Amino acid sequence: MAESFAFELVSPEKLVLSEQAMQVVVPGTEGYFTVMANHAPVIAMIKPGVVEVMLESGDLRRLLVRSGFADVSPNGLTLLTEQVSDLVDFDAEELEQQIINAREDVHDAKTDEKRAKAQLLLGQLEDAKAAISQSN
Numbered sequence: 001m002a003e004s005f006a007f008e009l010v011s012p013e014k015l016v017l018s019e020q021a022m023q024v025v026v027p028g029t030e031g032y033f034t035v036m037a038n039h040a041p042v043i044a045m046i047k048p049g050v051v052e053v054m055l056e057s058g059d060l061r062r063l064l065v066r067s068g069f070a071d072v073s074p075n076g077l078t079l080l081t082e083q084v085s086d087l088v089d090f091d092a093e094e095l096e097q098q099i100i101n102a103r104e105d106v107h108d109a110k111t112d113e114k115r116a117k118a119q120l121l122l123g124q125l126e127d128a129k130a131a132i133s134q135s136n
Contacts, residue, residue, distance in 0.1 A: 002022055002023075002036065002037065003036075003037035003038065004020040004021060004022055004037060004056040005020065005021060005035075005036070005037040005038075005039075005076040005077065006018075006020065006021075006075060006076030006077070007019055007020070007021035007024055007053060007076055007077050007078075007079075008076070008077070008078045008079070009051070009053075009063065009065075009078075009079045009081065009084060010078065010079065010080050010081070011081055011082070011083060011084050012082065016063070016084050017053070017061065017063070019053070019055050019056065019057075020055065020056035021053050021054060021055055021056060021076075021077070022036070022037075022054045022055070022056055023035065023036045023053075023054045024051065024052070024053050024054070024077055024079075025051065025052040026044070026046055026051055026070050026077075026079065027046055027047050027048070027049025027050065027051065027065065027131065028044045028045065028046055028047070028070065029044070029045045029046065029047045030044070032049070035070075035072055035077045039072050039077070040072070041072055041073050041074065042070070042072045043069060043070070043071050043072075044069070044070045044072075045067070045068075045069060045070075046065060046067060046068050046069060046070050046079065046081065047067055047124075047127060048064075048065065048066050048067055048124045048125070048127035048128040048131060049064070049065065049127065049128070049131040050062055050063065050064055050065075050087065050131050050132065051063045051064075051065055051079065061086070062086075062087040063084050063085065063086055063087065064084065064085045064086075064087055064128055064131070064132060065079065065081040065082075065083070065084050066081060066082040066083040066084070066124055066128065067081065067082050067124055068080045068081035068082055087132070092132075095125065095128065095129055095132075096129075098125050099122065099125045099126060099129065102118060102121050102122035102125055103122060105118035105121070105122075106118040106119050106122055
């Protein structure tokens, strides 16, 4: 029988999820990867995408993350992310509005620095939208 491991998902505002998990699929910048008990230690950047968490209870949680880091250690997996939304509560219209606003910010940017920042945000939002489309 497969072992469970400690999993925590943390955003700047709060500890979003702290449970025993059987496996977690993480959207890494080098591609999606699956973490299970006794995974080799690794620190990886995560990109906007859907994290799939199979809990010890058998429940599946699907969460949209914006970006951040995954820390796999002998103690388990910790995901640190800028922003997280449970796909059960996800508001597609809000995401569309954020994309429109980000496009306007890119167009209206007065400096290269502001334009680069706005383009980064726009890219993250568009990646999140694509990840949701692929996971449905």
